[in-house]
Amino acid sequence: MATEDVKSNTSQSAVSTIVNLAEEAKLAREGVKAPSYAILSICKSLVAGGVAGGVSRTAVAPLERLKILLQVQNPRNIKYNGTIQGLKYIWKTEGFGGLFKGNGANCARIVPNSAVKFFSYERASKGILYLYQQRTDNEDAQLTPLLRLGAGACAGIIAMSATYPMDMVRGRLTVQTESSPYQYRGIFHALSTVLRQEGPRALYKGWLPSVIGVIPYVGLNFAVYESLKDWLIKSKPVGLVEDSELSVTTRLACGAAAGTVGQTVAYPLDVIRRRMQMVGWKDAASVVNGAGRNKAPLEYTGMIDAFRKTVKHEGFGALYKGLVPNSVKVVPSIAIAFVTYEVVKDILGVEIRISD
Template sequence: MASEDVKTSGSAVSTIVNLAEEAKLAREGVTAQSYAFSICKSLFAGGVAGAVSRTAVAPLERLKILLQVQNPHNIKYNGTMQGLKYIWRTEGFRGMFKGNGTNCARIVPNSAIKFFSYEHASKRILHLYQQQTGNEDAELTPLLRLGAGAFAGIMGMSATYPMDMVRGRLTVQTEKSPYRYRGIFHALSTVLREEGPRALYKGWVPSVIGVIPYAGLNFGVYESLKAWLIKTKPYGLVNDDCELSVPTKLACGAAAGTVGQTVAYPLDVIRRRMQMLGWNNAASVVTGDGRSKVQLEYTGMIDVFRKTVRHEGFGALYKGLIPNSVKVVPSIAIAFVTYETLKDIMGVEIKISD
């Protein structure tokens, strides 16, 4: 009888343990699925934010690149309005958005990876910082936010760099170019066949150097401004729930974009010029008579910097800065606000300010 009781008791305990294990596994499964779904929603929000922000300023993006690689001996336009009117007059509405399809194909994964990388890098850095200081309530400093943003920028840029290189060439070519790429995949295959795989990463080094202050300052300034506003609550810009209004977030994004692009812009010019190397039909190498060519010869990033300054002056490193400034102010602002708004709508738990 006692033996039966022991067996019954043992069976009951075993059943309880099994049920507990099954419940635990079920909870873990739900948690894993929920976390994976949250990641997907985060990536989706970042991708949509990038596409919306870049499409909104596509004409200015194209004008910036054309100004960066414009032949100094055959200047067709100098200012933003003059350049936009020239593109409209010579190529029409479609010319204003030339290369935007490639740009969106690049910026969607770039933006998704960048925002996602920043979220997780900032959380990891914050955890290490709290352990180091022994203060569980410690918050990220502006410098740490800049570091997380730089890491995110490098990850996003490196993953999509070949698309950026192709976008530059598609954007620069015109109706009068002797040779035209028919699209993204045609451009990729042509560059691979004629110039080799390394050509897809021309200008990668200055891009990495440039993305560190650019992305770092974008995220660092934006997050630091938001944190400061929430903490100080000046001029009634923060509501009772410590939430910033959309116009205030747009202003923070505009300030972040302006600071970041001004610091990193010369490296963007160098990168773009290096991407044009090896392409004899780039619009920038056609001289005034429309027939002869001036072959640009650079041996590397330093050589591009030296020859650009020597032949065109230091100001050439900021060619296209004005249209880029006009572009960056709304672009970065729209990207940040779109990203955070979409995540609020979809109910994603992970927030870049957490």
């Protein structure tokens, strides 16, 4: 009898062990991951965001450069007059490489910026959703468009602040031309020159309008994109949804709509930011200062002063200089960024989704 009891206990112990292992496996499948797995997933998410930013900005680099040139050029010495004429002028005076001037610095900025932005959005949205579920006492509650706007704004501020010096330098590299009196030879030379001639604070010129502008811009991008996706999946319009998944074309359209809304609302702040970044540039390009008797350096004491002087001397329309090439650029740029992000995450096997 004792032998049978021992065998029975042994059998029960074995069964118990198997059950425990099965439960652990189930938990693992449901998302209880080891720390190393979580770190790997974070790294993959950052890589996906970085690739998305680099691909999307390089695809529209000529339009990005033209937009900045239109934003900051001296109104008394017009060189770039419209999208088509502006692109032709750059090609004629600077060649094919001129269309991509400043893109290296832009990618050096946008890759970490995009990585941090997408990752910050996922973290912020999860945190906000958790607090919202706790407050409403509803574990099935989902993010509302307003909450997505808040998560997107947080992500935009964090990413923009972390990489702002690169944006400031990129603006100056983009504006300088072959005839500029002094040439920044590259990213690091520009950084060191600005630090030496203008001081550390110069690297954050235009930061305030950037913070104010990034709230509606990035916030609306994420809010509109996610809300459109959710609406399409729930309403299931004919041919747009298959097995609760949107096609790449449909997601591109959602991204395009998100980009259009965001950039239209925030654009005047982007113009002011660019102009403030040019203040104090000792050997500014003629695009900014003009040439001959038209030389007139930009002088602003702050964001409000920049708004006031721009509207007073150039009219309200000056706040939307470069909007056309930016509109042509931002729609495919935002769309490509969102879709590239999700495609790269699929390739890398990241389980976190933007909409989770």
